[in-house]
Amino acid sequence: MIEIRLGEGRRLLARDNVELRKIYEQVEAQMLPVQKHAYLGELIMQELELALAGTTDPLKRERLQSVLHDVAMRVQDLRTMEQVFLQFFVSIDLTRQNNSRLAQSVERTLSLATNVVTVGLAIQTAMARQKRCWKQRKRPRHSWRHDCCQCSGYPAADPGNRRYLQ
Numbered sequence: 001m002i003e004i005r006l007g008e009g010r011r012l013l014a015r016d017n018v019e020l021r022k023i024y025e026q027v028e029a030q031m032l033p034v035q036k037h038a039y040l041g042e043l044i045m046q047e048l049e050l051a052l053a054g055t056t057d058p059l060k061r062e063r064l065q066s067v068l069h070d071v072a073m074r075v076q077d078l079r080t081m082e083q084v085f086l087q088f089f090v091s092i093d094l095t096r097q098n099n100s101r102l103a104q105s106v107e108r109t110l111s112l113a114t115n116v117v118t119v120g121l122a123i124q125t126a127m128a129r130q131k132r133c134w135k136q137r138k139r140p141r142h143s144w145r146h147d148c149c150q151c152s153g154y155p156a157a158d159p160g161n162r163r164y165l166q
Contacts, residue, residue, distance in 0.1 A: 010106040013099040038078035
């Protein structure tokens with residue numbers, strides 16, 4: 001029963017790793033456009049700063065500052081999103097690595113458990129035989145010898161035959 005559940009857990013970890021890899025690839029595909037838009041936003045900010053430096057009209061300056069502020073906020077959001085993606089990648093990689101290590105641990109546990117159970121059963125059997133022999137030792141002397149003769153392959157001893165009992 002335990003082996004079955006451990007095996008199911010190992011398979012679940014493997015499926016999780018497959019799903020995490022798919023999510024990783026989806027987010028990775030989203031990251032490139034985010035980086036591209038952030039870069040373009042930074043280029044637009046440079047152009048707006050140049051235009052702002054060359055403008056003396058107060059109304060036009062105010063409009064350029066407003067647009068520059070909006071673009072700067074968007075670039076900041078995109079760079080934050082990029083950092084979130086990077087943290088996401090690190091988290092996914094760590095989770096997948098931990099899942100793999102845990103699955104390996106489960107595999108080792110399964111192989112070890114089988115050996116431990118086999119050894120345990122062998123010890124239990126040996127102890128049961130020792131107990132049976134210990135109990136036989138406490139029987140009256142003629143009965144114990146009679147049992148030993150039968151177990152050892154000697155001809156069936158007749159309890160009345162003193163030759164086998166001495």
